[in-house]
Amino acid sequence: MLQLNYIRENKDAVIERLAVKNFKDVDLVESLIQLDESRRKIQNESDAIAAEANAAAKQIGDLMRQGKKEEAEAVKSKSSGYKEQVKQLTDKLAQVEQELHDKLVQLPNLPHSSVPVGVSADDNEVVLSHGDVPTLAEGALAHWDLLTKYDIVDLELGVKITGAGFPVYKGKGARLQRALINFFLDQAAASGYEEVQVPTLVNEASAFATGQLPDKEGQMYHVGNDDLYLIPTAEVPVTNLYRDVIVKEEQFPIKHCAYTPCFRREAGSYGAHVRGLNRLHQFDKVETVQIVHPDKSYAILEEMSLYIQGLLQKLELPYRVLRLCGGDMGFTSALTYDMEVYSAAQGRWLEVSSVSNFETYQSNRLKVRFKNEDGKMQLAHTLNGSALALPRIVASILENNQTENGIRIPEALVPYTGFAYID
Template sequence: MLQISYIRENRDDVIRRLKVRNFDQLALVDEVIRLDEELRSTKIQSESIAAEGNAAAKRIGELMRQGQREEAEAIKARSGEYKDQLKVLNEQLGRLEDEFFEKIVQLPNLPYKDVPAGKTADDNEIVLEHGEKPTLPDNALPHWELAAKYDIIDFELGVKVSGAGFPVYKGKGARLQRALINFFLDQAAENGYREVQVPILINGDSGFGTGQLPDKEGQMYYVGADDLYLIPTAEVPVTNMYRGEILKQEDFPIKNTAYTPCFRREAGSYGAHVRGLNRLHQFDKVELVQIVHPDKSYEVLEEMSTYVQSLLQKLKLPYRVLRLCGGDIGFAAAMTYDMEVWSGAQQRWLEVSSVSNFETFQSNRLKTRFKGEDGKMQLAHTLNGSALALPRIVACILEENQTDKGIRVPEVLVPYTGFDWIS
């Protein structure tokens, strides 16, 4: 959530940066400023009348002690007016606070200065490409056919058990999943991340804290009987561990990693581009979350991007890095890098990670603060990144490593799988 003080003092800059996002509800900015002015004015009136009422009550007590009952009763009769005025003002305050909150939460984060203008994913900026795209044989198969050929992923069985988008991993397919999870967690630990195991069900406050609510409730699975949501990513519970906390500056950077299954409804996702593992309702992911000093967050964003790339390099997968344009970054993000891996059999790039800096957007909702060197409270900066999401990594491993003999397991995973080949 944007800070009202920044909006109030930098109206033109806020509008300019929202235009980079192609945000089309710019009138909300002035509406939020107007409601803030009304709120502050009403609070001043309420506090003034409350002070007058307190002073009157004190005066009544003094007069009664002095035996001036008649004058005290006269002031007491008028004191009822203070209560009536306060009641009206407090009701007005409640309505204004609700309306102000409803409006300000509709404003997305402001894009960072390096975010390129653009409307769609086609306008994203290619930062770099790494590795050579392999030349696959003419009879190369897409991963869903390889999965069936070697009986390692069963999409139809998943439909039987749950529905489309819930595959069943079998035999070496299941072991490959587990190998990747353990490899990613071990790599994160070696890079200073503390592993945590978190709930996969969250309450509404947690969803609001990281920006999923009220923006993405339609994309999350909801457990109505308990008023809980299945997590779309471990970012949500891990970041919410620090909701309402006052952190110590000397503890920065705070680095956590977590493996969880993730759940996304992906409503309206149909067609060949979502076939097989390309888009699922349930998938596994290892997530990185950092909470840092505001002065360091963009340096940390670059470090996280480099780290995710190192995983792809160790898996020997060709990839590219994109800086998302204003029209493609998420609601809560100030800047995002996407990492995409080349799918040789599908002849297209598949997103496998997003690394984002949220600046104070999440921490303002979470009230995650620290005391600065001047003794004043400040909002921390939050960042997160996938390291990595498994489905498309598995898809590309299967496709890029297929041979006549079978599928070669990346060398770095062999100690985790216990086998070199899927055949």
Template sequence: MLQISYIRENKDKVIAGLQKKHFKELNLVDEIIALDESRRSLQSNSESIAAEANSSAKQIGDLMRQGKKEEAEAIKAKTSGFKAQLKEFGDELVRVEQDLHDKLVQLPNLPHESVPTGVSADDNEVVLEHGDIPNLGEHALPHWELAAKYKLIDFELGTKIAGAGFPVYTGKGARLQRGLINFFLDEAIKAGYEEVQVPHAVNEASAYATGQLPDKEGQMYHVTNDDMYLIPTAEVPVTNLYRDEIVKEEQFPIKHCAYTPCFRREAGSYGAHVRGLNRLHQFDKVETVQIVHPDKSYDTLEEMSTYVQSLLQKLELPYRVLRLCSGDMSFGSALTYDMETYSTAQERWLEVSSVSNFETFQSNRLKVRFRNEDGKMTLAHTLNGSALALPRIVATLLENNQTEKGIRIPAVLVPYVGFEYID
């Protein structure tokens, strides 16, 4: 959520940023500023009346002690309406603050100045490419055929149990999943992240605090009887560990990693691009989250991007890094890098990680603050990144490493899975 003080003091810059993100409801900016003026006026009037009421109460007390009852009664009559006025102002203030909040949460985060202007994924900027794309010939199989051939994943069985998008991993497929999870966690711990195990469901306050609500309400599985949401990513519970907390500056950077299943409705997704592991309703992911000093967040973003790339290099996967354009960014992000691996059999790039800097957008909702060197209460910056999401990693590992002997396992994973080939 954008800070109201920033909107008030930088109206033109805010509008320009919203336009760059293709946000249409620009009238909200003027409405928010007007509501903020009303709020401040109501607060000022309430404080003036409260001060006058306190002064009058003291004066009445002094007169009563001096035996000047008539004078005291006269002042009391004069101030009899203060209580009703304060209630009226208080009720109106509650209404205005709620209206202000409801409008503020509709505004997306403003894009960083380095974000390229664009409308869709076609306008994303390729920052770098790494590795050679294997030449497997025209007989290369897509991962869903490899999964069936080697009995790694049963998509039909998952559909019977739950529905499309809930695969069942079997045999070496299940061991590959477990091995990847442990590998990603071990690497994150080596990189200084503290592992946490968190709930796989969150309450409304937690989903709101990280920006899933109200923006992504239709994409989450909602447990209506308990008003809980299945997590779309570990980012939600992990970042909420620090909701309503005042942290110490010397704690920075706060670094956590967590493995969780992730649940996403993926409403409206259909077609060839969702086949197999390309898009699922339940999938496994290791997430990394950092809470940092505002002066360090963009250095941290580069560090997190480099870290994810190191995982892809160790897995021997060709990849590229994209800087997302303004039209392809998430609601809450100020700057996002996507990492994509190349699917040789499908002949296209698949997103396997997003690393984002939210600046104060989440921390303003979370109320994650610290006292700076001047003693002033300041919002921290939050960042997160997939490190990594498993489905498309598995897809490209299977497709890019298929040989006549079987599917070769990258050397770094062999100790985790216990075999060199899937055959």
């Protein structure tokens, strides 16, 4: 979440940047500032009364030691109301702080100055394109037909077991999934990411710390009896490894990768764009997370973008990079790049990765800090990137590599699959 001091000291700039994200509730910013003024006033009043109570207690002690019992009793009588006054102010302060917190978490992160103005995905900026869009032979199939033709993923069997959006991978389809996971993890390790295995269920504190709550509760599966959430991405548990941790500056950059299944309700998602593997409720993904020095975070964002592009190049997939506009960005992000691969059979671009810089938005919730050169505590910056999500990668590999001999496996994956074709 945003830092209150920054909002108070830069109100006009905050309102201006929030407008880029199409945030309309300008009154919320003013309300936060007024609540903060009330909070500080109550705190000062409480501190003053507490100081008077301490002074009275000292005076009473001195008088009693001097044998001036009557004078001590007079001071005690005069100061008898201090404790109740402090209690009342403490209760009032708690109420104001709770209201302040509830309002503060409603503000999205401020977008970086490079974020384009826009209201939807149509306004995103194409940063670069790489590779030639393949031309398929007449009669080429979309991936959902290829899944059935080669019997590698059974969508209907998943419906029987669980419901729509929970596919069953079979034979070479299952081996392709495992190959991609291992390939992505090995590539991450070679790039300096330490692999971790993390829980796929998280508590409310973890979901709040990375910004899934209170913004995305409707998109997460909730285990009611235990009040736990199935993770929508490994970003949540991995970043929470450092919740309430003071890291050392020399540890930067902290780099982790993790493979997990991911779970998203995707409520309200309908239509042809969600057919087949295009949008699932359960899918596999390798995630990369970095916790870094604030001075380096935007350079590292570019490095993470290049790293993910390198994976797409090794998979021989044509792709493009988008800088998301304010209206299409996530609640917690300051700047996001989306990577899209081209699906030749569907004739459209499919998002396969997002890499984002959250600046201090997550770390302020996480309380992940470090001591800077001046010895002062400072919030770190957090970043994450999908490297990569599997379903649409699989869809594009299947569609773009159709041949008379079957589906050709990208050369970089063959050592992992153990086969060069799905036939």
